[in-house]
Amino acid sequence: MFAAYAARIDRDQPLSGLELGERPAPEARPGWTTVNVRAASLNHHDLWSLRGVGLGEDKLPMILGCDAAGVDAEGNEVVLHSVIGQSGHGVGPDEPRSILTERYQGTFAEQVSVPTWNVLPKPKELSFAEAACLPTAWLTAYRMLFTNAGVRPGDSVLVQGAGGGVATAAIVLGKAAGLKVFATSRDEAKRKRALELGAVEAVESGARLPQRVDAVIETVGAATWSHSVKSLKPGGTLVISGATSGDRPSHAELTRIFFLELKVVGSTMGSKDELEDLLAFCANTGIRPVIDEELPLDRAREGFERLAEGGQFGKIVLTV
DSSP, X not given: OEEEEEOSOOSSSGGGGEEEEEOOOOOOOTTEEEEEEEEEEOOHHHHHHHTTSSOOGGGOSEEOOSOOEEEETTSOEEEEOOEETSSOTTTOTTSOOEETTSSSOOSSBSEEEEEGGGEEEOOTTSOHHHHHXXXXXXXXXXXXXXXXXXXXXXXXXXXXXXXXXXXXXHHHHHHHTTOEXXXXXXXXXXXXXXXXXXXXXXXXXTOOOSSOEEEEEEOXXXXXXXXXXXXXXXXXXXXXXXXXXXXXXXXOOHHHHHHTTOEEEEOOSOOHHHHHHHHHHHHHHOOOOOEEEEXXXXXXXXXXXXXXXXXXXXXXXXXX
């Protein structure tokens, strides 16, 4: 079957390890389901995998891709939950959880196999491309907002780095949930798009907000960390799920954190139950993932290049 896969690890030039070509189709195994992929979306996790983060040389070649929607052997339209081993189903109780492609072949292929427990029904209201955007970036944003930040309708939230998958999802989800959403971006066009999606104000990265906020959704890391901490109300919560600009800020703002009794919460992916809730939320409210571009699988390299350059607004989807 045709696939996009990591053939080599290169920390400095990750795309040099990306190959497109034939790979073995999944073999049947007890407790697992093979899905014919219709759409899969890119995440920064895929770029990090090509750098060897979470993916060892001994696992190569590895088909990339965490997220997918498709059709199972019985003809059911399905969405995949990307965290393998979260419940022990299909792998045994002693295996630690992992994100798809860290241990098991991923979704950038004509077929993918996952534990049957990880397969959820796709709501008929969502297209395959839309559903394929949800299991990583949108689920991460959903958990950051509603589980770890604990915000309620009427609360205020700052979303750093508008344009990325998680950030875009947080703006749309926050607006739909009745939050007052502020956003930042270095790019004027992305700030304009953030306003169109429902942000009440979008400012340049590092600019002073008109008010302090109840929570910050942080995925950028070092470049925005100080601004995130300074933007919080006393007792506010900073939720972080990524550090695309690096994980060592020059100013950690520790004094401000303890003096104002701020909370810093780490967040990674989400649970299967949260993904079910997110799918229902999108189906019932009419909100949809923001898709930057859809490309056929054989043009996957173009999608990776766009993601690496940071020019996208929303998700890049590969179709099969």
